[in-house]
Amino acid sequence: MAEQYVYIDGNFVPRSKASISVFDHGFLYGDGVFEGIRAYNGYVFKLKEHIDRLYASARTIMLNIPMTKEELSRAVVETLKKNSLKDAYVRLIVTRGEGDLGLDPRKCKKPSVIIIAGSITLLPKEVCERGIRTIISWVRRDPVDGTSHEVKSLNYLNSILAKLDANAYNADEAILLTPNGYVCEGTAENIFLVKNGEIFTPPTYTGALPGITRQVIMEIAEKNGLKTREKLITVHELFNADEIFFTGTGAEIIPVVEVNGRTIGDGKPGKITRLIREEFQKYTAEPSNGVPIL
Structure with a gap:
């Protein structure tokens, strides 16, 4: 090697x-x-x-x-x-x-x-394809009136504590809430949910990172005629979503099929999540979206 x-x-x-x-x-x-x-x-x-x-x-x-x-x-x-x-x-x-x-x-x-x-492998490919099990962590995302959530700093203790929480419950990933109890994001991923054909994601003022992949997904959704909007998301709405997926540079697109023991949708990656994954793969393969390694 x-x-x-x-x-x-x-x-x-x-x-x-x-x-x-x-x-x-x-x-x-x-x-x-x-x-x-x-x-x-x-x-x-x-x-x-x-x-x-x-x-x-x-x-x-x-x-x-x-x-x-x-x-x-x-x-x-x-x-x-x-x-x-x-x-x-x-x-x-x-x-x-x-x-x-x-x-x-x-x-x-x-x-x-x-x-x-x-290279990076957050989860085995087969796990990502069938969807992951998550918990809502007791760890709350740091309040936005402290260190700016828009800074990608080297201090990830908040996320590590939530990841430890997920590990303790044998879950694949954790979902963090805001101090007020709204859905924020994963330990290192943005979160989206689908309800009645519409896509929702928490606004960045909740403490969610303004992710680059997040922005790409919103553009892809719009190009495919899917309505996407930012809104405050409650735990109740999360439990009753038709589909949930994570996005991130390392994660790319990961379907979520369970939250706190509750099956999301039919327990399989949904059709909109699958469409987004397919379109994202096409998007990343387009040379105009990158800088050549010459």
């Missing part, structure tokens, strides 16, 4: 030797931002949108990325080329950099940029 290389601050380092300082504030405090990006058949999917979102996250936490958007985009492509990957998952990370054991960001003189390219 060929050696995997990781991009660290302008250099390609073999995976076995890839490291950062134990004093890096990304490691010590989760002080940094990241993006998960996909490459399909030699094209980096929605690279510009991911880079733009990364810079927006960094701006909010006053983190100066030491590269231009164009340089960072090239670095993503070069990392894929270095690893001879055409279909891959890319984790792009920017940390505050090395500091000391104190919190003060002024001690961190230079941010670090790390790019990891490889």
Whole structure:
């Protein structure tokens, strides 16, 4: 098996030797931002949108990325080329950099940029095709008046606690509610439900991430004549949905067939979910939606 290389601050380092300082504030405090990006058949999917979102996250936490958007985009492509990957998952990370054991960001003189390219399998293919079992976690999504939910920060403890909850109940995934009890999202996915042929998803002001895949799905639905709108979703509406599915860069489209022991629809992925999955696969295969790995 060929050696995997990781991009660290302008250099390609073999995976076995890839490291950062134990004093890096990304490691010590989760002080940094990241993006998960996909490459399909030699094209980096929605690279510009991911880079733009990364810079927006960094701006909010006053983190100066030491590269231009164009340089960072090239670095993503070069990392894929270095690893001879055409279909891959890319984790792009920017940390505050090395500091000391104190919190003060002024001690961190230079941010670090790390790019990891490889594969990701959130769930076995057969599980995704038949649909997944979920629970509503006791963990509530962090309130939006705290750390901005639009920042993809390195601190995912809120989601990890919910994932542990799902594991404890032998469920495939957890659904998080807002502090007020409305449906928000999965641990790392946006959520959609279908009722009477109409598609609904929680608005981002609930704390749901403004996902790039989420936006693509809404565009696909519209092109296929499906009405899609944002609305506050109650647990009652979730239990009584005809169909439910998750979306995300890593997840792509995952049907949900059970919530808290309640069967959704007929217990199988619904026709609208199947249509969305098929159209999404076509969308990702279209070269115009990506940047070539040349």
